[in-house]
Each structure stands twice: as C-alpha cells, then as structure tokens.
Amino acid sequence: MEKIIDLLKNTIENETLIKLSFGDLRRKSNPFKKAILRPVLLQGELCYQMEYHTQNKVTHKNFKKEQCLELCTELITDLFKQMNLFSVDADYQILASNPDKPRILKKTATKTMPGLSHNYEKQYIIPDHVPCDFLIRLGVMDESGQVIQKHYAKFRQINRFLEIVSDVLDYLPRKTKSLRIVDFGCGKAYLTFALYYYLKLQSEKAVEIIGLDLKEDVIDFCNRVAQDLKYDGLQFLKGDIAAYSEQGKADMVVTLHACDTATDYALMKAVGWDASVILSVPCCQHELFSQISNELHDPILKHGILNERFCSILTDGLRGLKLEELGYDVSMIEFTSLEHTAKNIMIRAVKTGKKSSSAGEEYTRLKEYWHVNPTIDQLI
Numbered sequence: 071m072e073k074i075i076d077l078l079k080n081t082i083e084n085e086t087l088i089k090l091s092f093g094d095l096r097r098k099s100n101p102f103k104k105a106i107l108r109p110v111l112l113q114g115e116l117c118y119q120m121e122y123h124t125q126n127k128v129t130h131k132n133f134k135k136e137q138c139l140e141l142c143t144e145l146i147t148d149l150f151k152q153m154n155l156f157s158v159d160a161d162y163q164i165l166a167s168n169p170d171k172p173r174i175l176k177k178t179a180t181k182t183m184p185g186l187s188h189n190y191e192k193q194y195i196i197p198d199h200v201p202c203d204f205l206i207r208l209g210v211m212d213e214s215g216q217v218i219q220k221h222y223a224k225f226r227q228i229n230r231f232l233e234i235v236s237d238v239l240d241y242l243p244r245k246t247k248s249l250r251i252v253d254f255g256c257g258k259a260y261l262t263f264a265l266y267y268y269l270k271l272q273s274e275k276a277v278e279i280i281g282l283d284l285k286e287d288v289i290d291f292c293n294r295v296a297q298d299l300k301y302d303g304l305q306f307l308k309g310d311i312a313a314y315s316e317q318g319k320a321d322m323v324v325t326l327h328a329c330d331t332a333t334d335y336a337l338m339k340a341v342g343w344d345a346s347v348i349l350s351v352p353c354c355q356h357e358l359f360s361q362i363s364n365e366l367h368d369p370i371l372k373h374g375i376l377n378e379r380f381c382s383i384l385t386d387g388l389r390g391l392k393l394e395e396l397g398y399d400v401s402m403i404e405f406t407s408l409e410h411t412a413k414n415i416m417i418r419a420v421k422t423g424k425k426s427s428s429a430g431e432e433y434t435r436l437k438e439y440w441h442v443n444p445t446i447d448q449l450i
Contacts, residue, residue: 071169075143077155077162082138085109085116086158088181092145094152105145107138156181194229195236195268204263207295228264230405234418235268238347241420242321248276248303254311254325254336256281259292261326266304281306282314311335319343327353334446337389337417341396348398348419351405355385363441384440386415391436392446393419394429 081087090107106121110132118138122129133141146153146166153164161180165173196202201215210221210228217225242249249269253262262281269275283289283306292306311328312335323340325333326349333352340348358381362371371377390400398419405416437447 071143071147071172073174074146074153074164074166074169074172075139077164077174078139078142081155081157082118082135086183087118087155088158088183089154089156090142091154092150092152093154094150096149096151100149102149105150107142158183194225195232195272196225196229196264198225202267203299204267204295204301207299208258208260208263210260224260227405228260231261232264232268234349234403234405234416235265238349238418238420239273241346243346248278249321250319251277251279251322251324252320252339253279253281254314254323254339255328255332256283256292256306257285257327258288259283259306261324262292262304262306263295263301265324266301270301270303277303279304282309282311284308284310311339314339320345322347322349324349326351329354330356331445334389334444337393337446341393341398344421346421348393348417350389350417350419351415352382352386352389352417355382357381357445358385358440358442361440361442364439384436384442385444386417388433388436388442388444389446390417390419391429391433393417394426395433397421397423397425 087107087109092105092107095103102122102124104123106123108119108121110117110119112132116135118133118135120131120133120141122131142153146164147169151165151167153162153166155162155164157179159179161177163175163177165175196205198217199215201213202211205211205217205225205228206213209218210225211217251265251269253259253265256262259281262279266277266279269277281289281292281304286308289306289308295301296304296306311325311332320340320343323336323343323345325336325340328336328350330353333350333355337348337350356378359377362377362381362384364371371380386402390402393400399422401418403416403418405414433447437443
C-alpha cells in the first residue's frame with residue numbers, strides 16, 4: 071500500500087495528475103461501478119472533481135487538493151482493485167487485488183494537461199475577474215473585478231438569467247426603435263441592471279427598461295445607481311403590479327419571485343401588451359391551498375406540506391396552459407440550483423400567435439377536476 075500512497079502523493083502534490091480512473095470492483099454490491107478523478111479550477115483554485123458512476127446515473131463531487139490522497143486510498147482499498155493513472159510524466163496501471171502487494175506498470179505518458187481555465191472553468195456572460203460597473207456598485211464585485219465570495223451565488227444567478235435571455239433574443243422583434251421591457255417586482259434590481267448591461271452595453275441594442283417595486287427606498291437607490299452609471303433608458307418606478315397601467319406594448323415582461331397572485335397579474339398584463347417574451351419565476355403560490363378539493367387525493371392533501379407543494383405545481387401548470395391557449399410556446403425550466411432557493415422554476419413563454427384550443431380544454435378539465443378557480447382565469 072505504501073507504493074500506491076507514494077505514487078498518489080507525488081502526483082497530487084506536484085500537480086501533475088491529468089486523470090485517475092478506478093475500476094474492477096472488489097464486490098458486486100459496491101455502490102459505484104467506476105470512478106474518475108480529474109483536476110478542475112474552481113474560482114481560480116486548483117481542486118479535483120470525482121465522477122461517480124452508478125448503474126443509472128453519474129454524479130460529481132469536488133474535493134480540495136489535501137482531501138484527495140485519503141479519498142483515493144479509501145477507494146482502492148475498499149471498493150476497487152485497479153487504478154489507471156495518467157500524469158504529465160507517465161501513465162501507470164496499478165493492479166491492487168492485494169493493496170499491500172500491488173503491481174505498478176509504468177508506461178510513456180500518452181496525455182497532456184488540459185487548459186483548465188478553458189475546459190473546466192465556467193464561461194460566464196459577465197465574467198469573474200473583469201470589473202463590471204453595476205456589480206461593483208451593488209456589492210457583488212470588488213473594484214478589481216473579483217466576485218466577493220459571499221455573493222457568488224448571486225453572481226451565478228445573474229449569469230444564469232442572462233443565459234436564458236440570450237436564448238430568447240431571436241423571439242424579440244427586430245426594430246429600429248428601442249425594445250421596451252418591464253420588470254415587475256424588481257427588488258434591488260440585480261437582474262434588471264444585468265438585463266440592461268447585457269442588451270445595451272454588450273449586445274448594443276436600443277432598450278427602454280422599467281423596474282417596478284413597492285419599496286420607495288429601493289426605487290430611490292436603484293434610480294441613483296442608474297443615473298450615476300449613466301444607464302440611459304433604465305428607470306425605476308414605485309408601484310403595484312395589479313395597479314400598473316402603463317400604456318403601449320412591452321416586448322418583454324420579467325417577473326421574478328412576485329408573491330402569489332401578483333405573478334398572475336404580471337402574466338396577464340404581458341399578454342395584454344402582446345409581449346413577445348415572458349420570463350416568470352413564481353413565488354408563494356398560496357391561492358389554491360384553500361380551494362383544492364378531490365376526495366381521491368385527500369389522504370395526501372391532508373398533509374399541509376404536501377398540499378402546499380402540489381398547489382405550487384398545479385398553479386404553475388394552469389398558468390402554462392393558459393399562456394399556451396393564448397398563443398405562447400411555454401417551457402418550464404430550472405432557473406437556479408435548489409441549494410439556493412426552492413422557488414427555482416421559471417415559466418419561459420415566447421409568443422407564436424398560434425392559439426391552442428386543446429390547451430384551453432386541458433386547462434378547463436384540470437380546473438374542474440381539482441375544483442379550483444385561479445386568478446389567472448379571472449383576468450382574461
């Protein structure tokens with residue numbers, strides 16, 4: 071075992087490891103069929119990612135450099151009888167049916183170290199380590215462009231949002247005048263600023279963006295930041311989604327984490343404006359909680375937590391069908407990882423103009439089956 075440990079230790083400490091694969095199970099009952107270790111860059115730090123293969127899926131877990139030796143030793147001792155190690159210096163095949171008396175076969179190196187930054191580091195629309203004026207003002211970055219560690223989840227959320235926006239750009243009208251965008255319930259407006267930055271400064275599109283929120287101090291702060299950064303065409307207004315009555319059309323409507331029926335009001339205003347794109351992440355879908363009724367499922371729905379979660383799914387399902395009925399192509403996509411928020415489903419709707427009577431019929435049947443009357447139905 072000492073020979074194996076020395077080889078692993080030298081390879082990991084000298085940072086020459088390219089790939090390390092484990093195979094040949096010691097017992098058929100082992101949870102993993104094989105495992106592969108590779109170097110990765112995480113926020114500029116060299117770490118190692120283990121890829122675990124089970125019968126039906128592949129999972130990944132990241133480890134610090136100092137954790138790898140113990141991890142690999144456990145795998146070759148308890149789970150696997152063979153390792154294939156590829157390093158900058160040489161290739162090694164380690165046969166360890168008896169870990170204390172392994173056979174180590176050395177060959178000429180066949181692989182070269184990959185460019186870790188290119189292959190493993192996430193390529194963001196707004197990159198890390200590059201100063202971005204609005205992120206600095208909002209406290210996500212420092213002056214040098216380094217993302218502040220406690221705000222990295224927000225940084226990833228911003229870039230995930232921009233990836234989604236980039237996917238729907240072709241659905242927005244091609245016009246010489248400004249694209250009009252309304253962001254309902256913008257809050258501190260991280261994503262509203264990001265939308266302006268991406269469309270106006272990076273994509274060089276003419277835009278008019280309005281952020282709407284109920285908190286006057288937040289609106290004042292956001293307007294000051296927009297003015298200081300000379301973000302012309304970006305403004306923030308205090309107001310309620312249901313009462314907002316801006317005339318004219320909006321090309322895109324964004325509503326992220328609007329509570330309960332506020333999402334329905336935002337969706338229907340978007341439809342009324344003939345918006346080409348709707349991006350909505352609903353929150354707190356409580357409306358159907360006291361309405362839903364179905365004797366067959368009462369044994370499940372009697373549990374409050376299950377009732378609440380199912381009502382969220384039913385509410386968003388009905389919203390999606392209503393939008394399809396009114397001429398939108400609808401997708402339900404993951405917005406952010408569940409580790410950051412349970413409210414991670416985005417309704418992405420793009421206007422096709424093809425109204426779906428079948429979606430309307432499905433909507434009616436579903437509503438009658440559960441005995442519910444959602445707000446989105448009342449706003450048509």
